[in-house]
Amino acid sequence: MILGILGVGHLAATMLAGLLKSGLDPASILLSPRGKGQELSTRHAIPLAADNRSLVEQADVVLLAVRPADASTAVAGLPWREGQVLISACAGVALECLPVAPARALRAMPLTAAEINASPTVCFPAIAEANMVLERLGPVIPLASEADFEVATVNAAVYGWAQDLIRRTAEWSAQKGADAQAMRRLVALTFVAAGRLIDEKPDPMDALLADLVTPGGITELGLDVLAAGGQPALWQAACEAVHARLIRDSGTA
Ligand SMILES: NC(=O)c1ccc[n+]([C@@H]2O[C@H](COP(=O)([O-])OP(=O)(O)OC[C@H]3O[C@@H](n4cnc5c(N)ncnc54)[C@H](OP(=O)(O)O)[C@@H]3O)[C@@H](O)[C@H]2O)c1
CATH class of the missing domain: 3.40.50.720 (NAD(P)-binding Rossmann-like Domain)
Structure with a gap:
């Protein structure tokens, strides 16, 4: 071939x-x-x-x-x-x-x-x-369909946003004095770990997250700060904007 x-x-x-x-x-x-x-x-x-x-x-x-x-x-x-x-x-x-x-x-x-x-x-x-x-x-x-493909194409942009979150977290850590190379590796592999766990465990995603969010703990604290700043609505708005562009360009609406 x-x-x-x-x-x-x-x-x-x-x-x-x-x-x-x-x-x-x-x-x-x-x-x-x-x-x-x-x-x-x-x-x-x-x-x-x-x-x-x-x-x-x-x-x-x-x-x-x-x-x-x-x-x-x-x-x-x-x-x-x-x-x-x-x-x-x-x-x-x-x-x-x-x-x-x-x-x-x-x-x-x-x-x-x-x-x-x-x-x-x-x-x-x-x-x-x-x-x-x-x-x-x-x-x-x-x-199963080209319409599904357009939705899934949004994920190609999410891939870049994930890289941006990794970069910003690693850079923030280095600015706080942590070893830049070690933090780059840790943060990158943390995103890999989060993805692999969701991919490889069949449990509902909200149950997997609930396991992480101890009441009064640090995960909850961060999620509350993000919510006050507009998450997850902001992230969803970004997905919607990319999807709207894709269906406009492809005419698959
Ligand atoms: N970059 C990504 O991460 C990514 C991910 C998924 C999908 N895509 C898709 O992949 C496509 C390419 O993206 P890219 O980032 O690789 O763009 P790119 O770096 O600009 O590459 C496009 C290449 O196509 C060549 N080209 C244009 N018309 C041609 C023709 N008629 N015959 C032969 N070669 C021609 C261009 O040559 P010249 O330089 O001579 O114009 C250029 O080298 C896009 O449609 C994008 O949606 C990209």
Whole structure:
């Protein structure tokens, strides 16, 4: 199977790093020439397509990772064929905006943790050939509809907000005199621990949280300060704003 990557920018570079780490043979990948294509082709001995037409002619699965505004024009007029699969990672670009028939298309939303094979990646619809690529980068979570996918895409922004909370907590700790490296590690792994516990224990999430919130304790104290400042309504408003933007852009309302 040849995997073509059309649009070799920031996201594609992280996915490529994860694919290579997973043991994917560089000879089975083909890069489009713009962006980081030339540089990554030279660095990892990955074939470089002469142009997008040649890439689509040779690839069995094509990963589309151009900016959303470029997505439709990037795939239009190329020699798509039966049996081929397009994975679009473009946020807010509806399937109907990707003219790749008779190839099949799906949407996927990898996170940059693909680079360390730790990206939970949602997709719609599930297509086996695409799954074989995406599961190299972390757990794949198939969704039931494109509307669900738009909701789930908000999580790609939440990933950044989580990183911001980690950074701010680690920096605050360092400003208080704690060891910066130790705090960076502690806070980052605390977010990993919080996520893993919720993912791996089937208990209701409010029950898991209730276990943590001792009346009069420090978790409760912090939650009260956050509530006085507008949480969780503020966080929900941020989710709503991102979702509204995504459904406006994709027309999947
Ligand atoms: N960054 C993330 O964390 C992330 C996460 C999930 C999904 N995404 C999605 O991934 C997509 C790419 O994001 P990004 O951050 O990687 O953007 P980016 O760094 O700007 O990369 C986009 C690349 O596409 C190239 N390109 C544009 N039109 C092309 C065409 N017709 N043929 C070949 N290459 C073309 C650009 O080349 P030039 O530089 O020559 O214009 C650029 O190298 C977006 O749709 C975004 O929604 C990103």
